[in-house]
Amino acid sequence: MLELTRITAGYDRRDPVVRDVSLHVGAGEAVGLLGPSGCGKSTLAKVAALLHRPDAGTMTLDGTVIRGWRHRAPREQRTAVGVVFQQPRLSADPRLSLRELIAQPLRSTGRRRDVPERVAELAPLVGLSDELLERRPHAVSDGQLQRACLARALVLRPRLLICDEMTAMLDASTTAALVAVVERYRAESGAALLAVGHDRVLLERWCDRTVRWDERDTEKTPAAIAGRPYGPLGRARHREDTGRDRRGE
Numbered sequence: 001m002l003e004l005t006r007i008t009a010g011y012d013r014r015d016p017v018v019r020d021v022s023l024h025v026g027a028g029e030a031v032g033l034l035g036p037s038g039c040g041k042s043t044l045a046k047v048a049a050l051l052h053r054p055d056a057g058t059m060t061l062d063g064t065v066i067r068g069w070r071h072r073a074p075r076e077q078r079t080a081v082g083v084v085f086q087q088p089r090l091s092a093d094p095r096l097s098l099r100e101l102i103a104q105p106l107r108s109t110g111r112r113r114d115v116p117e118r119v120a121e122l123a124p125l126v127g128l129s130d131e132l133l134e135r136r137p138h139a140v141s142d143g144q145l146q147r148a149c150l151a152r153a154l155v156l157r158p159r160l161l162i163c164d165e166m167t168a169m170l171d172a173s174t175t176a177a178l179v180a181v182v183e184r185y186r187a188e189s190g191a192a193l194l195a196v197g198h199d200r201v202l203l204e205r206w207c208d209r210t211v212r213w214d215e216r217d218t219e220k221t222p223a224a225i226a227g228r229p230y231g232p233l234g235r236a237r238h239r240e241d242t243g244r245d246r247r248g249e
Contacts, residue, residue, distance in 0.1 A: 001027040001192045002048060002160055007057035010040075010048050016055060017043045023211065025160070025202055029185070030193040032203030037211030042086075045196045049083040055094040062159070067117075079109060082158035086165035088145040092137045098148040099133040105156050122151040126181055142248040150178055161185070164196045179206055 002025040009017035019042040026029045030188070035041045047059065053069040060066065062079060085091045092101055102122060102229035103115040123133055126147040136146050146166070153161060161182060167175040179202075186193060196201055203210050 001025050001030070001062060002194065003058075003060040004044070004107075005058040005060070007047055007054045007059070009043055009052060009054040009057075009201065013055055018054075020057075022057075023048075024051075025192050025194050028186070028192055029188045029209075030207040032207035032210040033194060033196045033199055033213065034198065034203050034210050036197075036198055037214050041196050042164050043082070045162050045194065045209065048091065048160075048194060049081050049162050050078055051083070058204060059198055075109060079105075079156045080158055081160045081162060082153035082156065083162040083164065084146070084150050084166045086154045086168045088142060088149045088169075091149060094137050097134050097136055098128060098145070101137075102151045102155055104152060109156065118155050119151075122154060126151045127177060127185070141188060143170050146170060146174070147178065150181060154181075157189060158191060159189075160192045160194070162194045162196070164208060165198075166195070167199075167202065168197065174203070198223050 002023075003020065004023045007018055007021045007023075008016050009018045021040075023031075023033070023044070023187045025029070031036060033041050033044070043052065047054050047069075050066065050069050058065060061080060064077070066073065068075065082151075093104075096104065099119055099172075102119050106112065106115050123130070128144065128151070132140060132144055136170055146169070150166070163182065167178060170178070182193065183206075185191060193207070195203055195207055200210075235241060
């Protein structure tokens with residue numbers, strides 16, 4: 001599904017945030033990317049979401065090598081990936097109602113006729129009433145706005161969903177509700193998931209396996225872990241989900 005190979009990326013070519021990183025997400029698989037704040041995992045997520053062009057490396061999506069990012073990517077590639085960010089207020093147009101926010105991807109891809117049906121399907125799924133749909137971001141809570149952002153990410157029926165610290169600003173009940181929405185969508189569609197975060201317990205319970213970004217290792221060379229080139233993620237330790245730390249192994 002998704003293959004990132006020896007990715008180097010950042011905002012200054014002289015000092016990349018991510019250096020020589022590889023990651024694989026199989027079709028229908030849920031992978032957690034665990035790491036501390038500032039390690040570069042969100043930059044890698046933006047590369048995977050086709051929102052940030054890497055300085056070096058290769059990305060493959062559904063067997064096709066990606067050659068363009070953002071508006072230069074073909075529509076079928078852009079619409080194959082849905083993304084939810086940590087801070088909904090930074091990713092939502094304050095001028096739009098929640099209804100318009102959810103419909104935004106449909107309108108931008110020429111699917112206006114699908115708007116009423118898809119919004120009607122997704123709003124109750126994410127827990128938004130008709131009254132909330134008419135409000136603008138300033139008139140709703142962070143949790144309600146994040147529900148709308150998740151619906152927006154799902155509205156085009158993506159084959160890969162990227163959740164970049166999606167629940168970091170939410171309370172426990174909202175976190176559980178949004179994770180349940182993602183899992184229901186994945187069960188119905190077979191979509192893959194890349195969940196980025198620093199909450200080990202959440203990622204290990206949510207995902208099929210977790211890749212750890214080891215902040216203590218400064219060597220930036222690829223490493224073969226469990227038979228796959230997971231390359232460093234700060235020399236990643238790739239683990240199948242065990243629900244506990246493998247201390248001493």
